[in-house]
Amino acid sequence: xxxxxxxxxxxxxxxxxxxxxFGLGMIRKAARRDKSTRFTSLMHHLTIDLLxxxxxxxxxxxxxxxxxxxxxxxxxxxxxxxSSLYKKVQEGAYRAKPSKRIYLLKxxxxxxxxxxxxxxDKIVQQACVWILNQIYEExxxxxxxxxxxxxxxxxxxxxxxxxxxxxxxxxxxxxxKGFFDNLDHKWLMKFLKHRIADPRMIRLIQxxxxxxxxxxxxxSETVVGxxxxxxxxxxxxxxxxxxxxxxxxxxxxxxAKGEQIIVRYADDFVAGFQYKSEAERFLEALKTRMxxxxxxxxxxxxxLIEFGRFAVQNRKERGVERxxxxxxxxxxxxxxxxxxxxxxxxxxxxxxxxxxxxxxxxEKLMKRRHRPVDExxxxxxxxxxxxxxxxxxxxxxxxLNAFRHWCSYSWLASLRRRSQRGQRLRWKKxxxxxxxxxxxxKLVHPYPNERLHVKYQR
Numbered sequence: 001x002x003x004x005x006x007x008x009x010x011x012x013x014x015x016x017x018x019x020x021x022f023g024l025g026m027i028r029k030a031a032r033r034d035k036s037t038r039f040t041s042l043m044h045h046l047t048i049d050l051l052x053x054x055x056x057x058x059x060x061x062x063x064x065x066x067x068x069x070x071x072x073x074x075x076x077x078x079x080x081x082x083s084s085l086y087k088k089v090q091e092g093a094y095r096a097k098p099s100k101r102i103y104l105l106k107x108x109x110x111x112x113x114x115x116x117x118x119x120x121d122k123i124v125q126q127a128c129v130w131i132l133n134q135i136y137e138e139x140x141x142x143x144x145x146x147x148x149x150x151x152x153x154x155x156x157x158x159x160x161x162x163x164x165x166x167x168x169x170x171x172x173x174x175x176x177k178g179f180f181d182n183l184d185h186k187w188l189m190k191f192l193k194h195r196i197a198d199p200r201m202i203r204l205i206q207x208x209x210x211x212x213x214x215x216x217x218x219x220s221e222t223v224v225g226x227x228x229x230x231x232x233x234x235x236x237x238x239x240x241x242x243x244x245x246x247x248x249x250x251x252x253x254x255x256a257k258g259e260q261i262i263v264r265y266a267d268d269f270v271a272g273f274q275y276k277s278e279a280e281r282f283l284e285a286l287k288t289r290m291x292x293x294x295x296x297x298x299x300x301x302x303x304l305i306e307f308g309r310f311a312v313q314n315r316k317e318r319g320v321e322r323x324x325x326x327x328x329x330x331x332x333x334x335x336x337x338x339x340x341x342x343x344x345x346x347x348x349x350x351x352x353x354x355x356x357x358x359x360x361x362x363e364k365l366m367k368r369r370h371r372p373v374d375e376x377x378x379x380x381x382x383x384x385x386x387x388x389x390x391x392x393x394x395x396x397x398x399x400l401n402a403f404r405h406w407c408s409y410s411w412l413a414s415l416r417r418r419s420q421r422g423q424r425l426r427w428k429k430x431x432x433x434x435x436x437x438x439x440x441x442k443l444v445h446p447y448p449n450e451r452l453h454v455k456y457q458r
Contacts, residue, residue: 027134031195035139038197043204045131046124048086054126055082058119058231065118066100066214074119085120092200096121096211098219099227113181115213115227125231128204132235135195140238141246146266147234153329153390156265158448160272160328161345163261165449168272168308170279173326175301176290179267180228183240184294185209191243208232224294237266244293245269245286252282270328272308279304309343311335330390349391349399357387358406365414373415377437380411385439392444400441408434 023045030037055078060071074081088094099115106112117125133149140148145156164171188209189202196202208230212221226233241264249271253260258274260282273279283304290296305324306315312335315323323335327350336346361383368376384407388400412430416423445451 024131024134027131028138031135031138038193038195039135040197042131042196042198043090043200046086046089046127048082050127050130051086051089051123052078052082054130055123057126058122062122063102063116065116065121066097067118067120069119071119081120082123085123089124089204092203094124094204094207096207098212098214099230101213101215101227112228114229115233117227117230121208121211122231124204125208128201129232129235131201132196136235136239136242139195140242141250143262144238144242144246144264146264146268147238153265154445156263157329157331157347157393158451159261159263160270160333161347161448163263163272164308164333164345165343166261166272167259167274167310168261169306169310169314170273170276170304171307171326172271172273172279172283172304173302173328174269174271174286175298176267177296177298177301179295180233180237181225182294182296183225183237185224187244187293188236188240191239194243205232205236234266240293241267244289244295248289252285256282265329268328270326276306307333307335312337312343331393331396336395344395346395347393348396349403354399354403358403358410361407362410362413365410366417369414369418373433374437376411376414377433380407381437381439383407388439388441389444392441394443394445394447397441404438404441408438411438 027039027042027045030039055071055074058071062071064070085094097118097120099117102114102116103111104114137149143159145151145153145159185206189206192202192205209222209226212219213227214220226236246264249262253262256273256278258278259272260274260278261272263270271279271282273282287297303324303326305326307323307326311323315321325332325334327333330350330353331347332350334346334348336344338344361380365376365380368379384404387403391400391403411433412425412427415430416425
């Protein structure tokens with residue numbers, strides 16, 4: 001198993017350093033000292049100060065839930081609102097509101113359901129995440145990277161890169177089908193009670209799970225699953241998979257004869273194996289394990305492929321094609337070689353994600369075509385730079401330059417649609433705007449072995 005250093009935080013679950021941090025630190029010490037400790041009194045840590053800090057940690061421009069209250073509106077009387085919320089939570093009068101369901105278009109054309117939580121529910125959930133993180137950050141294993149304090153996608157990608165450069169010859173690229181929609185509430189409660197013995201905290205979590213969903217004004221009950229988009233959902237998902245997958249994978253690893261790695265980011269994970277036979281046994285056992293807890297691997301997104309530093313030569317000797325590729329966290333991973341002929345795990349932007357992003361930008365540019373050129377240029381620069389900040393890794397500059405080219409062409413096309421005069425705008429004149437506003441790709445992320453310290457999981 002691989003475990004890496006980490007230096008970036010996810011805004012939703014960043015470590016709490018406010019007035020109540022000392023009390024939360026004591027929880028963490030107790031959790032670290034004894035892995036079997038069950039915490040019987042957690043709700044008294046849910047203070048007015050913690051709730052206020054949770055409110056200010058939320059995104060200020062986020063969409064409102066079924067309550068229709070925005071962050072700015074709530075701030076008008078924030079002290080009175082927080083005091084009232086604290087009283088309701090501590091007296092048991094707090095009632096969770098249903099999540100407002102919307103749909104986001106995925107790169108493959110399908111729609112992803114997202115639940116927008118009411119503002120006060122977000123506040124209480126964020127405060128509870130800070131409390132529960134003190135316990136579970138001591139329990140979660142090193143190869144779990146999704147939605148955890150001071151961990152991010154690139155730490156997971158680094159771990160995959162370093163792990164595959166070992167003796168891995170087979171890779172299992174796995175995706176759990178509809179994970180957030182099929183998370184079993186009964187099993188989740190059992191898992192939570194391994195560590196949480198405070199009945200009020202358990203009831204609070206149950207209120208969010210049972211709050212239901214509001215779609216176009218119609219309420220529907222939620223028997224399974226947790227809204228994808230709720231503040232508490234990533235933590236609950238990690239707790240669920242910690243018991244269903246992570247601990248089981250570590251136990252399975254002890255029986256394996258060859259090298260094995262696993263890296264998980266939320267419900268997406270990659271496992272690497274030295275021997276094909278062990279990879280096939282793991283996959284079959286994994287399917288059985290998932291079924292036991294109400295989950296299922298996605299048929300089309302889960303695949304076992306020959307991949308790694310020895311795969312190219314092995315396949316060449318057998319007279320078969322080059323190794324297949326796999327995608328993880330926005331990157332397509334490819335077996336390649338250096339100029340000296342050494343194995344190189346190359347990572348490039350997933351084609352369908354880049355196409356979807358270009359289409360999205362093109363549509364927004366057409367809507368903005370009548371705005372001042374400098375205003376649009378400033379907006380486009382931030383969008384393109386944000387893309388580069390994530391995808392600027394070694395070996396991916398061809399994709400980055402292609403992305404810049406298509407964004408530039410889309411901008412030119414939108415300016416030509418402004419008027420009849422605009423139709424005569426030529427690239428030579430337009431290039432002045434590109435030089436001013438369009439950034440060029442620069443390396444942001446070093447080679448993973450320069451950034452990631454890898455050690456065997458504790």
